[in-house]
Structures are given as structure tokens and as C-alpha cells.
Amino acid sequence: MRTMLFIGIIFGIIGLISAMSVNKDRIELSKQSANEQLAPSMKIDEVMNHLNELQKIAMATTGKNRAVGTIGFNNTLDYIENSLTANTNFKVFRRYFKRGTFSLQRNPTLISTINGVAKTHTYSTSGEFYHVQYSTSVTLNENVLLTAIPNLGCSDEDWLAARPPPAGLVVLVKRGDCTFVEKARLAEKYKVAALLFYNNGQAGDGSQPIYVNIGTGSNIPALFLSNTLGTTLVNAANDPSRMATVRLTIATAPLVPIGNICAATLTGDPTQTILIGSHTDSVPAGPGINDNGSGTAVNLALAATLYRLMQTSTYDAYKYRVQFCFWGGEELGLLGSAFHAAEAKTSTVVGERISDYLININLDMVGSPNFIFGIYDGRTAPSNTPAAARPGSLKISTLFQTLFNQNSLPWDHSAFDGRSDYGPFLAAGVVAGGLFTGADALKTVEQRNRYNSMLGSNLGGTSGIRQDRCYHLACDTTTNINQFALDIMMQAAAYSVESMGQQSDLKSWLYPAREIQEFNKQTQQTKYEYNNINEYFGMPYS
Numbered sequence: 429m430r431t432m433l434f435i436g437i438i439f440g441i442i443g444l445i446s447a448m449s450v451n452k453d454r455i456e457l458s459k460q461s462a463n464e465q466l467a468p469s470m471k472i473d474e475v476m477n478h479l480n481e482l483q484k485i486a487m488a489t490t491g492k493n494r495a496v497g498t499i500g501f502n503n504t505l506d507y508i509e510n511s512l513t514a515n516t517n518f519k520v521f522r523r524y525f526k527r528g529t530f531s532l533q534r535n536p537t538l539i540s541t542i543n544g545v546a547k548t549h550t551y552s553t554s555g556e557f558y559h560v561q562y563s564t565s566v567t568l569n570e571n572v573l574l575t576a577i578p579n580l581g582c583s584d585e586d587w588l589a590a591r592p593p594p595a596g597l598v599v600l601v602k603r604g605d606c607t608f609v610e611k612a613r614l615a616e617k618y619k620v621a622a623l624l625f626y627n628n629g630q631a632g633d634g635s636q637p638i639y640v641n642i643g644t645g646s647n648i649p650a651l652f653l654s655n656t657l658g659t660t661l662v663n664a665a666n667d668p669s670r671m672a673t674v675r676l677t678i679a680t681a682p683l684v685p686i687g688n689i690c691a692a693t694l695t696g697d698p699t700q701t702i703l704i705g706s707h708t709d710s711v712p713a714g715p716g717i718n719d720n721g722s723g724t725a726v727n728l729a730l731a732a733t734l735y736r737l738m739q740t741s742t743y744d745a746y747k748y749r750v751q752f753c754f755w756g757g758e759e760l761g762l763l764g765s766a767f768h769a770a771e772a773k774t775s776t777v778v779g780e781r782i783s784d785y786l787i788n789i790n791l792d793m794v795g796s797p798n799f800i801f802g803i804y805d806g807r808t809a810p811s812n813t814p815a816a817a818r819p820g821s822l823k824i825s826t827l828f829q830t831l832f833n834q835n836s837l838p839w840d841h842s843a844f845d846g847r848s849d850y851g852p853f854l855a856a857g858v859v860a861g862g863l864f865t866g867a868d869a870l871k872t873v874e875q876r877n878r879y880n881s882m883l884g885s886n887l888g889g890t891s892g893i894r895q896d897r898c899y900h901l902a903c904d905t906t907t908n909i910n911q912f913a914l915d916i917m918m919q920a921a922a923y924s925v926e927s928m929g930q931q932s933d934l935k936s937w938l939y940p941a942r943e944i945q946e947f948n949k950q951t952q953q954t955k956y957e958y959n960n961i962n963e964y965f966g967m968p969y970s
């Protein structure tokens with residue numbers, strides 16, 4: 429509106445024409461520098477098209493949502509991947525992980541047959557066998573031949589020496605030397621039908637079955653046997669004339685596979701990556717178009733617009749890689765982003781390590797109907813935030829605030845408490861920032877008045893009602909989107925990406941050594957890191 433006062437006089441006719449096709453209240457953010465191109469190139473129609481498609485995906489399902497574990501979620505991932513592949517040349521990759529809870533549907537069963545004599549074994553930690561955490565389900569109703577792995581089953585030599593060879597058989601592996609996870613990996617490699625660990629007979633806990641785990645990444649059925657049962661079966665298995673076989677069943681509750689999708693520019697330094705994140709799942713209650721389709725739609729349009737600009741000769745390439753990520757399972761407790769950050773922390777692959785990320789911009793709900801222009805407040809970073817990530821996070825807050833001030837737009841501080849997809853990165857020392865137009869907080873009278881006076885009186889919204897009245901409800905559809913607000917947030921997000929991309933030394937800007945030292949001195953904080961992504965599981969974040 430206000431921009432129209434200036435531009436409208438000069439470009440009156442253009443203004444009239446565009447007013448017919450575009451929202452009449454459209455505000456184009458003023459250019460902060462002569463070579464600014466990304467924000468002016470962003471098209472709100474492109475963002476709205478993505479939202480319409482996400483809504484169609486939700487409405488085509490019986491539950492009318494896009495929650496993890498539903499076809500609506502899977503179709504969302506396909507839509508994102510197809511869109512990125514069709515509209516960019518970026519390297520697109522999808523990684524699945526499983527929700528890390530494990531439970532049995534009923535007790536497992538184990539029957540051995542030696543010399544034609546069948547025996548049913550007792551399931552209990554004080555009995556003959558027990559289940560193994562992260563085992564998969566299996567039903568072996570026919571007798572399957574046993575084979576014993578020599579030594580402790582920690583090396584390929586052991587597995588190759590087994591007679592008969594383990595493929596398709598049930599294998600016996602003694603406790604000891606290496607981890608159960610490592611033994612399970614080898615069992616998978618040698619394609620066994622099921623894995624039976626057995627205890628080592630040593631003093632302490634060496635007799636009875638013990639409860640062990642083979643890691644969330646496993647894909648094999650496994651049980652743990654007492655030393656007595658294990659050695660009886662090994663002796664029988666080592667004598668081919670005795671025909672030692674077992675039947676067994678394990679029924680575990682299915683783990684839900686959750687996918688993350690990321691797309692990275694082919695150019696720019698992969699050890700200095702600008703990461704833009706949004707989440708792909710909705711809550712089961714509804715289609716999740718503001719929460720969190722809006723962040724996803726802006727993220728998709730950003731990727732495509734950046735690609736189109738990069739194809740033109742007038743656009744200077746960024747020194748930095750830009751990676752757009754679409755996290756799964758945010759509504760279940762930041763599962764996707766926590767998984768990605770945890771993997772990055774142990775990765776040694778250049779470009780995939782946590783140290784390769786310079787910044788994570790998080791695109792939260794960005795089209796709330798009774799919006800505020802919320803900017804994450806770097807001053808309120810959680811106390812577990814490493815000093816290294818603090819000055820940069822403050823700078824990103826200031827960058828957005830300055831942009832809004834220079835455009836005479838209202839804005840508000842928004843909580844920066846780590847309870848969102850940037851949290852795992854921030855806690856690992858990666859600078860973070862982002863935008864948020866509001867969820868279930870009420871718009872105050874002060875806010876309405878300030879927004880009215882800065883934007884024009886029909887745009888300030890309503891005080892005393894929630895910023896998103898459809899937050900986590902079935903009515904979170906495309907009609908729940910405030911296109912005016914979405915448009916501004918879209919431009920602001922684009923502006924932040926470009927202004928970082930065009931910096932000559934982004935790393936020094938985001939990680940100023942002296943200021944970090946100051947933070948280190950000031951706060952004798954206890955360092956807390958997300959070493960275990962299980963810390964996140966099941967926590968009700970949003």
C-alpha cells in the first residue's frame with residue numbers, strides 16, 4: 429500500500445494492470461542493494477499453486493491430512509521431489525529413517541527340533557530366550573536348519589567359515605568381543621533367516637537371556653538365548669546327522685518410515701552451506717496448509733526461483749552451497765531435523781558434516797490469517813546454545829528487523845526456544861534464524877493498532893482472536909492463508925538467502941571470533957548436545 433504511494437504515481441498504469449491480476453494490497457519490498465534480484469523474482473502465484481497442490485493431496489485421502497504414516501504424507505514427499513526435479517538441476521536426495529520406538533505385539537515363540545524331537549522353549553529373562561530390541565517381525569512355521577557361526581561372529585572370516593553357510597538359515601552367535609549391532613550387520617550381510625544370540629556362560633550375567641538391542645537401523649529378526657539353550661543348539665547344529673532345526677515367530681509393532689528430502693545447488697562451496705528448512709507433515713487433524721504447507725511452499729518456490737536466476741548471465745554465483753530441506757515428522761517432535769543433525773554430527777563425508785552448515789533458516793508457518801510478522805529473537809536462544817552460534821543468530825534477527833524497518837513494516841519478536849526444526853542444528857552450534865506469522869497466541873490490541881497504522885487499517889487484523897484460528901484443525905486449508913502476509917514473508921525469506929549468498933565472507937560474518945569469545949566468557953553454560961536423537965522422540969513440540 430505504502431510502496432504504491434511512490435511507485436503508483438510513476439507506474440500508475442502498471443499498478444492498475446497488476447492490481448487486477450495480483451492481490452491489490454501487494455507490497456513489494458524495496459531493494460536493499462542495486463543487484464538484489466531474488467526477492468523481486470519471487471512469485472506469490474507459484475507459492476499459492478504449491479499450496480493448492482498440497483491441499484489436493486490432503487483432500488484426496490480418507491483422513492484429509494498429510495500426517496506421517498499416511499498416504500497423504502507419502503504423496504507430499506513425491507510432490508516435493510517431483511517439483512524440485514522438474515524446476516531445478518539441484519541434487520535431490522531422500523533419506524528414510526524409522527520412528528525409534530519398539531514394541532512387541534505378542535510374546536515371541538521358539539521351538540527347536542533335534543533328531544526329530546521337538547521342544548518348546550520358555551520366553552523370559554529368567555527362562556530360555558528373550559526378545560531383542562529393534563528386531564524385525566518374522567514367522568518361520570516350517571523347520572529351518574540351524575548353523576553355528578564359529579568364534580564370536582565379529583568378522584567376515586567367522587561368517588564365511590560357517591558350515592553349512594548361513595544364507596537362508598537360522599544362525600547361532602555367541603555373545604562377546606564386538607557389539608550386538610555389529611553382529612547383526614554381518615547377519616544381514618550374509619542374508620540369514622533369523623539371528624539367535626546366546627550368552628557366554630561367564631560369571632555375572634552370562635547364563636540367562638539378557639535384553640540387548642541391535643540399533644534402529646537394523647533389518648533382521650533376532651532373539652537372545654540362555655547359555656544352556658545356546659550351547660545345546662550349537663552342539664546339535666555342529667553334528668549334521670542330528671538335523672537341528674527351529675521354528676520361531678516374532679511380532680513387533682511396525683515402525684513408521686519417515687522421509688526427509690533435501691535439494692542442494694551443484695555450485696558453491698559444500699563446506700559452507702546455507703540451509704533452508706521447512707516441514708512436510710501435517711497433524712492428523714487436517715491438511716496443514718498454513719502449518720506447515722506455507723513453509724514448504726515458500727521453500728519450493730525459493731529453490732526454483734534461485735535456480736532460474738542462476739541460469740541467467742547477470743546473476744553472480746554464490747560462493748556457498750544452498751541446500752533446501754523438507755523435514756518429516758516435525759509434528760511428532762522434530763524427528764526429521766533431529767535425525768539429519770545427528771547423522772551430520774557423526775558424518776565424515778565432506779558436505780554432510782555438521783561443520784559444513786553455516787546457517788539454518790527455518791520457515792515456520794508463514795501465512796497465518798490474523799498474522800504478525802514474527803522474527804526469531806536471537807537474544808532468547810536456549811541456554812544449551814553453544815557460544816559459537818549466538819552472535820550469528822543475533823545478526824540474522826537484526827537482518828530481518830532492518831529489512832522490515834526500512835520498509836516501514838511492523839514486526840514482532842518471536843520465540844527462539846529451539847522447539848522447532850532449527851533446534852537440533854542450533855544446539856549443535858549452527859547459527860539459526862527465521863520467520864513466523866503466529867499460531868494460537870491472540871493478537872493484542874497494541875499489535876492490531878500498530879499493524880493498522882503501518883499497513884493501512886484494513887490489514888491490521890483483529891485483536892483478541894488467535895493469529896491462526898485453524899491452528900492444528902481441519903479448517904487449516906488454503907482459505908486459512910493470508911496471501912498478503914505470505915507474500916511479504918516470501919520476499920523477506922528470499923532477501924535473507926540472497927544477502928547471505930552475496931557476502932564475500934559469510935563464515936566470518938556469522939562466526940565472529942571475538943564476539944564468540946565474549947559469549948564464552950559471559951556464560952559458563954553447561955554444554956548440552958543432541959547426542960541421542962531419542963531425546964527428541966515423543967516430545968510434544970507443536
Ligand SMILES: *[C@@H]1O[C@H](CO)[C@@H](O)[C@H](O)[C@H]1NC(C)=O
Nearest residue numbers: 497498499500501502524685
Ligand atoms: C509410505 O512410504 C513408505 C516408504 O516407502 C512405505 O513403507 C509405507 O508403506 C508408505 N505408506 C503408505 C500409507 O502408503
Ligand SMILES: *[C@@H]1O[C@H](CO)[C@@H](O)[C@H](O)[C@H]1NC(C)=O
Nearest residue numbers: 706707720792793848849970
Ligand atoms: C512449521 O514448520 C517449521 C519448519 O519446520 C517448524 O519449525 C515449526 O515448528 C512448524 N510450526 C508448527 C506450529 O508446527
Ligand SMILES: [Zn+2]
Nearest residue numbers: 711719759970
Ligand atoms: Zn504444527
